[in-house]
Amino acid sequence: MSSSTQNKSFFxxxxxxxxxxxxxxxxxxxxxxxxxxxxxDPQAVKNYGMYDFFSQRAIASIMNRKSIPYLDQxxxxxxxxLREYSIKDEIKDFVTTIADEGIVYDDEKDFCSPTSLSEDFxxxxxxxYQEAFNDIYQAxxxxxxxxxxxxxxxxxxxxxxxFEIIYDDKQQTIISFEQLDAxxxxxxxxxxxxxxIWIQYPEDPQLRRVLLDSQLIYISYKTQNDYxxxxxxEGLIRPYxxxxxxxxxxxxxxxxxxxxxxxxTIPVQGISRQRAEEQIAQLISDYSEEIEFDDDLxxxxxxxxxxxxxxxxxxxxxxxxxxxxxxxxxxxxHDLNESDMLTWFFNALKRASRIPFTRFDSDNGxxxxxxxxxxxxxxxxxFSNFISRLRTTFKELVVKPLKLQMLIEYPELxxxxxxxxxxNVEFFSNDLFEEWKRLNNLQKRGxxxxxxxxxITVDDKPYFxxxxxxxxIMKLTEEEKQENRAMWxxxxxxxxxxxxxxxDGGGDSGGDDFGGGDDFGGxDDFGGGDDFGGxxxxxAGxDAGGxDAGGxDAGGxDDFEF
Numbered sequence: 001m002s003s004s005t006q007n008k009s010f011f012x013x014x015x016x017x018x019x020x021x022x023x024x025x026x027x028x029x030x031x032x033x034x035x036x037x038x039x040x041d042p043q044a045v046k047n048y049g050m051y052d053f054f055s056q057r058a059i060a061s062i063m064n065r066k067s068i069p070y071l072d073q074x075x076x077x078x079x080x081x082l083r084e085y086s087i088k089d090e091i092k093d094f095v096t097t098i099a100d101e102g103i104v105y106d107d108e109k110d111f112c113s114p115t116s117l118s119e120d121f122x123x124x125x126x127x128x129y130q131e132a133f134n135d136i137y138q139a140x141x142x143x144x145x146x147x148x149x150x151x152x153x154x155x156x157x158x159x160x161x162x163f164e165i166i167y168d169d170k171q172q173t174i175i176s177f178e179q180l181d182a183x184x185x186x187x188x189x190x191x192x193x194x195x196x197i198w199i200q201y202p203e204d205p206q207l208r209r210v211l212l213d214s215q216l217i218y219i220s221y222k223t224q225n226d227y228x229x230x231x232x233x234e235g236l237i238r239p240y241x242x243x244x245x246x247x248x249x250x251x252x253x254x255x256x257x258x259x260x261x262x263x264x265t266i267p268v269q270g271i272s273r274q275r276a277e278e279q280i281a282q283l284i285s286d287y288s289e290e291i292e293f294d295d296d297l298x299x300x301x302x303x304x305x306x307x308x309x310x311x312x313x314x315x316x317x318x319x320x321x322x323x324x325x326x327x328x329x330x331x332x333x334h335d336l337n338e339s340d341m342l343t344w345f346f347n348a349l350k351r352a353s354r355i356p357f358t359r360f361d362s363d364n365g366x367x368x369x370x371x372x373x374x375x376x377x378x379x380x381x382x383f384s385n386f387i388s389r390l391r392t393t394f395k396e397l398v399v400k401p402l403k404l405q406m407l408i409e410y411p412e413l414x415x416x417x418x419x420x421x422x423x424n425v426e427f428f429s430n431d432l433f434e435e436w437k438r439l440n441n442l443q444k445r446g447x448x449x450x451x452x453x454x455x456i457t458v459d460d461k462p463y464f465x466x467x468x469x470x471x472x473i474m475k476l477t478e479e480e481k482q483e484n485r486a487m488w489x490x491x492x493x494x495x496x497x498x499x500x501x502x503x504d505g506g507g508d509s510g511g512d513d514f515g516g517g518d519d520f521g522g523x524d525d526f527g528g529g530d531d532f533g534g535x536x537x538x539x540a541g542x543d544a545g546g547x548d549a550g551g552x553d554a555g556g557x558d559d560f561e562f
Contacts, residue, residue, distance in 0.1 A: 015171055018214035018404055062187040062196070067220040067230070069160055069183040070202075075230070076183065079158055082233045086157040090243075091236050094353040098232065099153045101387050102394065104428045109145035110137070112398065112425040116479040120418060125410060132405045133425075136398060139176050152394060158182075159221035159231030164211065165401055172408055174401050182218060214404055219396050239349040246345050248293055251300065255291070354386050391427050398425050442474070449473050 069075040085091055103111045114133040117126050141147045155161050160182035168175050180200070188197040188210075196213035221231045229235040271279075292301045350360060356379035403423050406413060413419045449469045453462040470476055476484075488494075 015167070015212050015214045018212070018407060063223075065223055066187075066218060067159070067222050068186055069220075069230075070186045078230060078234075079183070081237070082157055082159075082231055085237050085240065086233050088240060090349060091233060091240055094236060094355065095153055095156050095233065097353075097355055097359075098156055098387070098390070099149055101383075102390050102427070103149040103152045104430055105145050105149075106428050109143055110428065111142065111148050112395070112427045114402070115422065115424040115426055116477060117422050118418060118478065125406075125413075128409065129402075129406060129423075132409075133398070133402055136174060136401050136405065139174060140397070151397070152390075155219070155221065155394060156232040156390075159229075159234070161217075161219050161397070163217040163397065165215050165217060165404070167215075174405050177217070177401075180216075182220070185216070185218065217397055217400050219393050221393070236349065236352050239345065239352045243342075243345040243349050246342050250342065251293075252291055255300070255302075354383060356380050356383050395425050395427070399423060445473050445475070 069079075072078075086095060105111050114130060117129055137143060151161060162180040162182035162185060164178045164180055165174055166176040166178060167173060184200050185198045186202055188199045188202075189195070190197055198211045198213065198216045198218065200209040200211065201207035222228055290303055293299075294301070347357075350357060356377065358377065358379070402425075403420065406419075406423065449466075452464055452469060452473075453466065456463045470481070
């Protein structure tokens with residue numbers, strides 16, 4: 001019995017169902033397609049002798065989303081080169097910078113958190129969802145405050161990451177993850193059962209292993225259709241080498257021009273032509289120079305010597321009638337002391353890093369931190385989008401097992417598109433800078449909300465509903481609105497520790513509008529005139545609606561349903 005058959009015999013029905021999860025639609029697409037896809041080879045008879053034409057189409061659909069290094073015979077050598085270059089000073093600094101941007105830990109040593117599920121799901125599902133995230137986070141070892149950062153760096157260097165999802169004996173609970181060599185896997189499809197599978201070492205019967213798609217996490221830096229670099233580091237190699245050539249040329253120029261050459265002309269009387277040529281050849285052998293750079297140690301050797309000579313003595317024979325002569329000779333050549341060319345190639349390397357140029361301003365600590373969107377440069381926007389794309393790929397390490405665990409326990413959710421779309425994670429960012437940016441943005445948004453409610457009116461009432469503006473302008477999450485609602489239930493007065501009752505000047509709090517009475521926090525008009533929230537909300541000029549939005553929160557007795 002082959003090892004692949006042995007492996008498949010252990011698969012539970014639940015894992016098999018999850019591995020074919022979503023395949024009905026895929027099957028229909030593959031059956032009804034007419035043209036040959038970009039990742040299909042109509043001449044290929046191989047595909048490891050395991051699949052028919054329909055299976056090839058199913059595999060091609062995976063290759064449209066992921067790159068498969070096993071199909072690239074040059075990847076083994078390429079990965080070795082990528083890892084060698086990843087420890088070069090400039091490239092290592094770039095990789096570290098990108099990893100620091102992509103993975104940011106908070107005080108609890110977390111780099112991400114699960115997004116909230118909608119109100120359509122029961123509290124039991126929400127609680128288990130949070131617990132499952134915590135279990136998976138711990139099973140990966142991410143709670144050590146470093147492991148996720150290391151995986152992110154490896155992803156930037158190699159371009160691929162693969163992990164086996166390990167279940168308990170009953171195959172009901174994910175208990176651990178094992179990192180694998182992504183270059184040993186190819187995607188597969190079992191037409192008789194409709195299962196997506198992954199085959200490790202497909203051409204070696206002794207090493208071959210078959211894993212269901214529900215047992216493997218596999219991410220790649222690019223797709224099979226992407227003709228760009230395999231990983232982040234690959235795009236840095238060419239400009240890095242060009243920069244080093246210029247740097248080494250400048251070093252060589254300065255070393256050569258710092259040396260004083262002494263030229264001796266010696267007459268050779270009574271020596272045959274052959275003997276004279278031998279002496280010249282010996283002189284060439286003795287005084288020719290070979291300059292060698294050591295990239296690892298940063299040292300330079302001339303003719304195998306680490307100690308650089310200050311002067312050179314060169315002896316030349318002359319004819320029978322000549323007289324001895326000695327002169328000092330300065331070497332001449334192109335002036336390479338100017339730094340314009342070096343700056344140009346260094347800028348080319350910085351462009352390849354995708355890091356904004358302002359962050360290389362070492363004299364000012366790497367540039368200023370913007371406080372709101374109006375201060376962002378286009379380079380910062382592009383860099384932010386680049387980090388977001390990397391995070392979107394990397395988050396599959398957590399999102400996929402989180403979905404699988406929830407679907408095992410709640411199989412009725414397998415066809416619930418709302419749930420599958422809600423399962424996600426949010427990455428943390430640098431707390432201090434992001435918090436100031438968020439507060440500045442909230443302030444500006446609050447000012448817009450206040451202005452729209454007070455200036456756009458119909459029959460002396462705001463045209464826009466407050467909750468609509470809260471969702472579209474303030475962009476509060478469902479969790480934030482729930483916390484705000486809970487705070488109002490705890491402190492109906494709008495002040496922590498207050499005695500309840502309506503807010504001052506509000507009339508019936510939570511009435512037809514927002515904040516009290518018939519209007520919004522005031523007697524006859526919105527916000528008591530120019531302020532957001534009137535007497536109930538305090539000043540809105542500086543903080544867009546009092547301390548939060550109309551007083552400490554929203555201003556009212558019974559609270560407005562955010």
